[in-house]
Amino acid sequence: MRATMLPPVSDVLVALAHRLAEASGVVARRYFRTSVTVDDKADTSPVTIADREIELMLRDILRRTVPAHGIIGEEYGAEHADAEWVWVLDPIDGTKAFITGKPSFGTLIGLAWQGRPVLGIIDQPITGERWIGGSGVPGPCARLAQACLYATDPDMFRDPAVSRTAWERLERAVKMRRFGADCYAYGLLAAGFVDLVYECRLKVHDHLPVTAVIEAAGGVVTDRRGRPAGMVSDICVVAAGDSRVHEQALVLLNTGQSGEPTEAEPGNRGEELS
Numbered sequence: 541m542r543a544t545m546l547p548p549v550s551d552v553l554v555a556l557a558h559r560l561a562e563a564s565g566v567v568a569r570r571y572f573r574t575s576v577t578v579d580d581k582a583d584t585s586p587v588t589i590a591d592r593e594i595e596l597m598l599r600d601i602l603r604r605t606v607p608a609h610g611i612i613g614e615e616y617g618a619e620h621a622d623a624e625w626v627w628v629l630d631p632i633d634g635t636k637a638f639i640t641g642k643p644s645f646g647t648l649i650g651l652a653w654q655g656r657p658v659l660g661i662i663d664q665p666i667t668g669e670r671w672i673g674g675s676g677v678p679g680p681c682a683r684l685a686q687a688c689l690y691a692t693d694p695d696m697f698r699d700p701a702v703s704r705t706a707w708e709r710l711e712r713a714v715k716m717r718r719f720g721a722d723c724y725a726y727g728l729l730a731a732g733f734v735d736l737v738y739e740c741r742l743k744v745h746d747h748l749p750v751t752a753v754i755e756a757a758g759g760v761v762t763d764r765r766g767r768p769a770g771m772v773s774d775i776c777v778v779a780a781g782d783s784r785v786h787e788q789a790l791v792l793l794n795t796g797q798s799g800e801p802t803e804a805e806p807g808n809r810g811e812e813l814s
Contacts (some may be wrong), residue, residue, distance in 0.1 A: 546743065549659045555603060557649055557672065558662050563601065564594045564631060564647040565665030572666060573641045579582070586635050591615055593648065594631035602627055602782075612771075614745045626652045626771075630745040634722030643667055646723040650749030655771045660752025662727045662796030671727040681781065684788040687735035689717040690725035696740045707762075708791045710738060713792055714805055724752035729781050730757040736785055738777040739794070744769075747777045760786040764793050 571590040578586045595615045602611055610623035614630045627650065632638050634645030643666035651659040670764050681687050684781040689711060691697075697707040713715045714736065721728070723746075728734040730753050739746075747769050751761040760783050764776040778793065780786035 547653060547658070553606075553651065553659065553695075554672070556601075556674050557651065557659055560601060560629075560649050561647060561661050561663040561670060563597055564649075565663060567594045567597065568632065568638075568645075568647065568665045572638065572643075576639065578639055584637060585732075586641060587615065588632070588635060588735055590638065591632045592637060598627075598629050598631065598649075604803050609799050612744060614743065621677050621771075624654060626655075628652060628745050628748045630723075630743075631748065633746060635719075642720075643790045644720065644722045644724040646727070648703055648745060648749035650724055650745075650752055652748060652771060657752040657755070657767070660749035660756075662723050662730075662750055662753055664724060664727070669727065671730050671753050671757075673752040681735040682784045684713050684736075684785055684792070685715060686779075687714045687785050689714040689736045689738065690721050690728070691719055691739050692722050692725070692739065693715070694719060703793075707738070709792045710789060713788075723750060724755060726779060729759060730754050732781060737779040737790055738776065738789065741774055742777050743773040744771050747775075750779070752780075757781075762786070762790075764790070766790050792808070 568590055576588045576590060578588055578725070581587050591613050595613045598612055599616065602609060608623065610620035610656065611625035611627045612618045612621055612626060629647035632645055633648045638645040643664065647663045649661040650657055660673050697704045698783065725734055725737050729737055748771065751769060754761050759779060759781045761769060761777060761779045764778060769775060769777055778789055780788060780789060
């Protein structure tokens with residue numbers, strides 16, 4: 541069966557994505573390195589007035605500009621998520637970095653068509669950097685042994701439902717591994733400065749926007765089993781600037797030291813936590 545061709549994203553939608561990023565940056569800069577109140581969500585992750593204010597503003601712009609489109613946001617959930625076109629919003633990706641004054645956070649804006657990412661923006665309003673699908677060049681690294689690997693936090697691999705041994709195999713195989721970049725690592729990957737990002741327990745608003753950016757830059761993004769991440773949440777994501785590094789990483793993540801495939805892990809796909 542022939543795969544459905546992705547439609548070209550119109551200049552109007554690209555301009556709208558830039559408009560959303562500009563608007564979010566105004567709010568983020570206003571609250572950055574100020575004494576904002578931090579609340580705990582039901583899952584104990586932190587949230588600030590900046591997260592909420594940005595998402596409400598972006599939703600309002602989208603409702604007024606493209607009312608037929610759906611929206612999925614980190615703070616206020618989904619509306620019309622079955623629409624042909626769906627915007628995926630993470631107002632502050634890296635809230636812990638934001639509240640501690642570290643400019644590695646960013647706003648993630650993604651657009652999906654029939655569940656497939658077609659446009660993404662990673663916006664860092666403090667440094668003035670913005671990555672949009674198509675900008676940046678994949679890095680020349682083709683061997684895992686020469687790769688620079690990023691993950692936001694080692695704690696994400698301590699969850700009982702996540703294979704920590706898979707992570708340990710991967711980090712031993714690379715040249716360098718770093719923590720603490722949040723969405724900024726994906727921008728660096730798209731620009732060719734980072735070779736590989738592996739993270740777990742990601743929601744759709746975490747991975748869909750960056751997937752569009754990285755794929756447009758020539759990179760590869762899948763779940764841990766090598767499948768498209770799509771609109772799925774609570775998965776592990778493997779992103780690489782070069783398909784050869786991506787393939788080598790998948791082999792390590794899915795093969796035990798004996799050379800046998802690893803046990804399937806529970807997850808929201810009904811078979812494993814990818």
